[in-house]
Amino acid sequence: MRHVARVQALAVLVLLSSCGGGGYSGGTNPQNASPGGIWNGMDSDSTLSVTGIIDESGHMRFMRADGIQYVGTVVTSGNSISANFDGYMPFGSSFSDGSTHETGMLSGTISARVSITASTQSTTDKGAVSKGTLTLSFNPLYNQASSLAAIAGNYVEAGSSTAVSIDANGAFFSQDASTGCVVNGNATIINASYNAYAVQATYASCTGSAAVLNGITFTGLATLDTSVTPMQLVAGVTGIGGGVTYAVVYTLTHQ
Numbered sequence: 001m002r003h004v005a006r007v008q009a010l011a012v013l014v015l016l017s018s019c020g021g022g023g024y025s026g027g028t029n030p031q032n033a034s035p036g037g038i039w040n041g042m043d044s045d046s047t048l049s050v051t052g053i054i055d056e057s058g059h060m061r062f063m064r065a066d067g068i069q070y071v072g073t074v075v076t077s078g079n080s081i082s083a084n085f086d087g088y089m090p091f092g093s094s095f096s097d098g099s100t101h102e103t104g105m106l107s108g109t110i111s112a113r114v115s116i117t118a119s120t121q122s123t124t125d126k127g128a129v130s131k132g133t134l135t136l137s138f139n140p141l142y143n144q145a146s147s148l149a150a151i152a153g154n155y156v157e158a159g160s161s162t163a164v165s166i167d168a169n170g171a172f173f174s175q176d177a178s179t180g181c182v183v184n185g186n187a188t189i190i191n192a193s194y195n196a197y198a199v200q201a202t203y204a205s206c207t208g209s210a211a212v213l214n215g216i217t218f219t220g221l222a223t224l225d226t227s228v229t230p231m232q233l234v235a236g237v238t239g240i241g242g243g244v245t246y247a248v249v250y251t252l253t254h255q
Contacts, residue, residue, distance in 0.1 A: 045132025
């Protein structure tokens with residue numbers, strides 16, 4: 001998992017919100033569309049790609065290609081979707097006005113298991129405002145069943161030689177030689193029918209600039225990408241230490 005010395009290269013992220021069954025009741029009144037899915041698309045404001053995970057309860061973690069992570073809870077009403085979110089820059093980076101955090105909202109339409117189109121507006125802590133459109137398509141990988149057996153194994157963190165092991169119970173361990181960071185955590189099943197996992201990781205023994213992570217427990221969402229060979233486990237997590245929220249994206253390649 002990406003450790004702090006490299007957090008600059010990590011995506012700062014993203015996910016989750018309320019749900020409902022798709023379809024119509026009695027042929028007239030639409031039920032709330034389920035927001036669950038792995039979502040891929042583009043943010044018009046930055047013209048950068050976005051990858052998101054939303055579980056069946058609406059917890060959301062979106063990761064943009066420049067490393068910003070968006071975290072919130074989406075709510076659906078019929079085929080309308082809305083969310084308030086927080087945006088976090090990667091550790092060591094900032095927005096153009098020097099802020100490292102922003103708040104925002106999105107609103108638009110959702111076609112369950114098909115697409116999301118939403119307008120977005122966000123404001124940094126120093127007042128810079130951004131507006132755009134988020135256009136996302138559903139990734140059918142979400143429909144793969146999740147299990148601890150599916151993710152168990154040995155991995156290497158992308159961009160480093162850090163080894164990560166995940167056992168049959170979902171417990172994982174890694175140690176980054178460059179920062180000294182030791183990470184212990186676990187992955188759990190949210191809903192066995194869908195390819196989304198809850199993850200938790202606690203940092204210890206970090207040195208240098210990474211020492212600010214010591215004792216912080218990160219939580220978030222993960223998904224297993226079997227569309228690539230070897231497969232990858234991708235997770236977006238956030239944790240709070242000293243009143244500051246840190247965001248990290250783990251990209252782990254199976255060995």
